[in-house]
Amino acid sequence: MNKLFEEAVGAVKRLEPQKEVNIMEVCGTHTMAISRNGLRQKFSHKINLVSGPGCPVCVTSTYDIDWMIEIVKNYDLKVFTFGDMVRVPGSTSSLAEQKSLGKDITVCYSPADALSYAAQNPSRDVLFLAIGFETTTPLTSVVVSEAYRRRLKNFFVFSTHKLVPPALKLLLEDPLVKMDGLLCPGHVSAIIGSRPYVPIAEKYKIPCVISGFEPEDIMVSIAMILKQLREGKPSVSNQYSRVVKEEGNPVAIEKIYEVFEQKDSHWRGLGLLPQSGLELKEKYRMFDAKKSFEVGKIDITENSACECGNILKGLKKPPECRLFGKGCKPQQPLGPCMVSSEGSCAAYYRFERDVERISD
Numbered sequence: 001m002n003k004l005f006e007e008a009v010g011a012v013k014r015l016e017p018q019k020e021v022n023i024m025e026v027c028g029t030h031t032m033a034i035s036r037n038g039l040r041q042k043f044s045h046k047i048n049l050v051s052g053p054g055c056p057v058c059v060t061s062t063y064d065i066d067w068m069i070e071i072v073k074n075y076d077l078k079v080f081t082f083g084d085m086v087r088v089p090g091s092t093s094s095l096a097e098q099k100s101l102g103k104d105i106t107v108c109y110s111p112a113d114a115l116s117y118a119a120q121n122p123s124r125d126v127l128f129l130a131i132g133f134e135t136t137t138p139l140t141s142v143v144v145s146e147a148y149r150r151r152l153k154n155f156f157v158f159s160t161h162k163l164v165p166p167a168l169k170l171l172l173e174d175p176l177v178k179m180d181g182l183l184c185p186g187h188v189s190a191i192i193g194s195r196p197y198v199p200i201a202e203k204y205k206i207p208c209v210i211s212g213f214e215p216e217d218i219m220v221s222i223a224m225i226l227k228q229l230r231e232g233k234p235s236v237s238n239q240y241s242r243v244v245k246e247e248g249n250p251v252a253i254e255k256i257y258e259v260f261e262q263k264d265s266h267w268r269g270l271g272l273l274p275q276s277g278l279e280l281k282e283k284y285r286m287f288d289a290k291k292s293f294e295v296g297k298i299d300i301t302e303n304s305a306c307e308c309g310n311i312l313k314g315l316k317k318p319p320e321c322r323l324f325g326k327g328c329k330p331q332q333p334l335g336p337c338m339v340s341s342e343g344s345c346a347a348y349y350r351f352e353r354d355v356e357r358i359s360d
């Protein structure tokens with residue numbers, strides 16, 4: 001590790017609180033970086049890092065997954081999706097299982113792949129399963145706009161796009177959730193900027209620090225949170241200022257709200273959150289798979305032994321789930337937190353199963 005990292009570790013130790021504090025890293029990339037670099041082991045149990053709802057695959061609800069699967073089962077479609085979504089289990093099936101049964105499902109890296117295929121194959125209905133937070137939504141918006149410009153009639157989008165700030169507000173209002181600081185997501189913040197966190201810091205009296213992803217970024221950000229807590233002055237700080245600006249990316253934000261509008265959205269573990277999701281506006285409704293492909297009543301069945309919901313709320317850590325490392329492993333996942341490459345269970349399993357933290 002470099003000199004800046006060692007200096008940040010020293011700052012964290014000097015600012016160590018007298019009582020335990022809970023700091024939630026909201027972003028799944030932060031979760032993976034913390035585990036991969038052994039950052040949790042750099043300080044005592046008084047600084048408790050917990051994962052939050054920052055992995056888009058992980059927070060996609062069983063309800064939405066079952067809905068996707070019902071569409072795939074009942075209609076002849078060419079389906080494009082991101083890799084992690086394929087393996088996430090629904091109530092009775094998964095996209096991977098449907099693919100094994102002969103459904104035409106392709107893993108892609110961009111919604112542009114789906115659009116290109118639809119344009120080249122006008123007789124084939126094409127469905128893109130759109131997931132992600134504010135980071136990936138602008139590209140979906142561009143693709144939908146282009147489909148509209150080309151007047152494509154065979155291109156459809158199932159949107160599970162979600163917004164981070166509304167989820168944080170609802171999370172902090174949960175009486176069971178006890179957080180003292182938020183390590184805010186760098187990628188999302190590059191789009192939305194730092195301003196949306198100001199009402200959160202002010203209303204809930206909680207430090208919010210936007211962090212980069214290098215080990216030294218994260219350690220410096222933790223020190224910034226601890227400093228705010230010691231001084232009793234919670235606010236929004238931007239450690240990742242080399243990328244994140246106060247106003248964010250106005251062009252990307254404008255593109256999002258040209259195509260999408262805010263709606264209530266189902267989140268795994270958090271339930272139905274008001275105005276926390278994005279659905280296509282009326283102008284683009286012809287591309288909305290939820291409106292175009294009717295399915296019957298969706299009766300979901302959750303795996304009662306899986307603790308993904310509580311893990312996403314920061315109420316439990318992966319090893320506290322009785323399935324962790326036993327029935328549930330990356331090669332045989334039972335919940336989305338073990339499926340996703342940014343899931344907290346996958347991070348713990350790969351990097352933290354056999355490590356100990358320093359003594360108090």
